Amino acid sequence: MTYRTIGLTSVLALTAGVAQADAFNRIASFPTHLNIGDGDQAVETSAEIIAVTADGMTLVYTDSPLGVIGRIEITDPANPAPLGNVALDGEPTAVGIAGATAFVGVNTSESYTDPSGHLVAIDVASGDELSRCDLGGQPDSIAVAPDGSFVAVAIENERDEDLGDGRTGQLPAGALVMVDVSEAGADCATLQTVALTGLAEVSPEDPEPEFVDINAAGDVVVSLQENNHMVVVNRAGEVTSHFSAGAIDLENIDATDESGALIFTESQTGVVREPDAVKWVDEDHFATANEGDMDGGSRGWTVFNRDGTVVYESGVSFEHAIIQAGHYPDKRSDSKGVEPESIETATFGDTRMIFVGSERGSMVGVYDATDLASPVLTQLLPSGIGPEGYVSIPERNLLVSANEVDLIEDGGVRSHVMIFEYSDADPVYPHLTSAGADELIGWGAISGLAAVGDETLVAVNDSFYGYQPTVFTIDVSATPARITDALPITRAGRPAQKLDMEGITSDGEGGYWVASEGRIDRMVPHGLYHVNADGEIAQEIGLPNELLAVQRRFGFEGLTLVGDTLWMAVQREWEDDPAGLVKLVAYNLETEEWGAVHYPLDAPTAGWVGLSEIVVQGDHVYLLERDNQIGAAAVTKQITRVSLDQMVPAPLGGDLPVVTKEVVRDLIPDLTSTGGYVLDKVEGLTFTPDGRAWVATDNDGVDDHSGETMFFAVEGLTDSGS
Structure with a gap:
């Protein structure tokens, strides 16, 4: 009848009572329905993917239930103010910003077999549309190059999970799109489509790109989540490396939905990672949040070399830290546990950091990644329900999370954007x-x-x-x-x-x-x-x-x-x-x-x-x-x-x-x-x-x-x- 796993301790410095010179603490929470203004605020809203203007003063997030992007002024980050929504003519899937221009992927698909969408450039301050490019498919993630020169878009063309056995192998195939940035927004004449077929071992004919990121050299990393594959593409549109994301064995997990018991004595072997978010850490390494989807989800996160070498694997340590903080979602035990979905990288002061978001545990793990082979979990931060996206603003010592779940229909909490500040202060959370x-x-x-x-x-x-x-x-x-x-x-x-x-x-x-x-x-x-x-x-x-x-x-x-x-x-x-x-x-x-x-x-x-x-x-x-x-x-x-x-x-x-x-x-x-x-x-x-x-x-x-x-x-x- 034992239900605890023997001999495990957390590496979390905070909960071990170790003092820290600097720490993140939440300073504000912004409910997204405030951006509706004088309209009916008793409707579902959502903060999903989030970005920030170059001056660090305005946040922009996608809100798919409303079909808008929302804007928040954070001149005073402890008192965020609504700047209103900008209506779109479809479902926003992601946003990236170059300077003060937001690039938004908009899904207008009629069906799974007839996917469509466009990339729209919007002036953040005025809300005016600057340009629009047809993407030829259903967009998912967007990334803007660090120098602001181009945008990369993952064209997912997602599968119908209710069709047949719900597996990949449903065409049309997804792809990667790259388009140059101009003063007028996106230069549609430069749009380039990069095929990603024939690469993955899982459904090579049907890649479903999930997330993209761009490093300082202009290399694009793409996660093919359902295909359990990673691809690196250079600025010229050439695939320079690709590899399976692989699988791991999990020990001391709760893998059964036993309706009200936390029993961390089970194991699973050969669990495929199926990464969702991916972010470059430097020009040669990137980190993945291994949420899982079709066949897996390894409950942790990984640092890869661009050649496919695993530099670090968190295994169950991230989930165990969330368990200790009381955030374990027991009803997800038979699925993917805490589901790391999002990841962000940045340098605060002299410390390289990786932020890992648990969608189901609603927590953000803060890692000191000075040593990429041995990152140290230094904090766990409380977020709203279902953190979907993050943006770091190191020049202002800020981290921001976008939390998508809005429980207005059940009389529950609304979707929130939460702001954390890095300062010389004791960490406040967890309390227990x-x-x-x-x-x-x-x-x-x-x-x-x-x-x-x-x-x-x-x-x-x-x-x-x-x-x-x-x-x-x-x-x-x-x-x-x-x-x-x-x-x-x-x-x-x-x-x-x-x-x-x-x-x-x-x-x-x-x-x-x-x-x-x-x-x-x-x-x-x-x-x-x-x-x-x-x-x-x-x-x-x-x-x-x-x-x-x-x-x-x-x-x-x-x-x-x-x-x-x-x-x-x-x-x-x-x-x-x-x-x-x-x-x-x-x-x-x-x-x-x-x-x-x-x-x-x-x-x-x-x-x-x-x-x-x-x-x-x-x-x-x-x-x-x-x-x-x-x-x-x-x-x-x-x-x-x-x-x-x-x-x-x-x-x-x-x-x-x-x-x-x-x-x-x-x-x-x-x-x-x-x-x-x-x-x-x-x-x-x-x-x-x-x-x-x-x-x-x-x-x-x-x-x-x-x-x-x-x-x-x-x-x-x-x-x-x-």
Whole structure:
């Protein structure tokens, strides 16, 4: 029943607690719907591929749902401003910039068998079209030569994945196009098409170019993702080298979608890399993000010499670092794991760097690539959901990510462009990591918190990991805080099921009381569980009939022990509760009597408001009260308290006394302090004996979530309201 891999440690300097002279930190997040202006902002938008003008002051990104390019002013990078969208007459696939001219690939294909598209040059400031070149096929990636002299376009002519077996071998074939840049934009008369057929071992008749980049010598590197092949073409349009991207063996991975368990004990052999993004590192080497597509995806990234020699292979190390940071997307285990999709290279100061983006883990890995044969992962940065493209601006010490996922239809977070600054400052993220543990500990969906010592907390995960309920031990003396152990919760020696752990408190004897939030439609009962020091459930306490008769889906969210009485916060109103009042339920462990009081919720401005945690500290109980809103729509994310002398439970079934709450902390400034948007689920709260409050957010198991977990201390709550 073990689910951790033995003997693995991260090379990530940050999470090992090593001080750094310079680091990247996020300073701003720009939601792309702001570029709609006065129009209907409640429509899907997306930031995909992104570029920057030569002066470093304006970002331009492709937005395929809207059929536009969006523009952002970053004169003050900490306060990006919308410059509006420029409408196109097709789907933008990529953008590159020479000076202040944006070159955009536009897909106008009628069908897979009749692909078409054009290259349009647009003045960034005015939005005016300068020139347009027919490309003779469906464009994907675009690259502008470092000297601005020409543009390279990957003509993918992608396959229909729903046709037959969905494999390559569907014509027309893709190609590479090169066109000179002139004062009027693109000089269409110079357009040159370079055939790439007959090169790859996989479907040589049907190359599907995915990504292009150009080095200082004018050489173009092209990834043929589905063909698992790399091609280098010189400025004259001659293929100077080409080779298979190859395959690797993967050990200690989770390769099975087991619906809620992180089990890194599996392996795969002969996994083809199938690179997506590729970027030159110097004139002889390039790096690939091995996302995979048709047959593979090796979960890592590679540095190749232009002759095909592998100079460096990350293997599983990048994915393992993401696992330790709590960003592992378990629902993608049977696919391609964290899916490195994007890559960027630049020199900041005197340090050559490679930035690797995980599409599914929503993280950016920062590598010191001074030694190309042995790059060092120095940081992991949190991004929005689904980072698709990056642009570095080293002359301004900036890195920018474009994050394509927009969950407007589900009431979720919007697509964002995020800006990171490189400065002489301590790295802020991650807040919580399992790096440095004796074993590889996967974690996520942190819910309830409890203190068990001056510098030690425990946390539980919720029902997202339904087959792996766990108590995590956290050392808060480390920076970042460190998960040092994971204790499986068992029933009769096997992982306990039908639990949705939302609260935990120490029993004072080495074990725990755990509150489970029920959900009747999934046969998960509301209940209390006594867990011994070995993680075995020793006692289960169900709800009395008085509560069973009125229960709803949203149940216990947190519990605390006051003397002989367990107090549980109910998240939202049940059937017998007046609107705006929720129960704080009491259970006396000695007399086995149940009771409750009513707690008044703030009125929601949208959605709902409920409770997420309860903990006793001194002569008060403290509670987390939040709405279910995210980003700019969030209003209520706060810590409140109720004096213990009001916590006198009345018998169930009758009128309950209504307690008076005091708001002691608005958490929205804390939740925006790292330059991101306001996360929805503030779920965990506890106090260490020194009076520090610790707060944690739930990352939903990295499912329709960026995976970002905020875990931070708040001082002074016990002194007075603030």
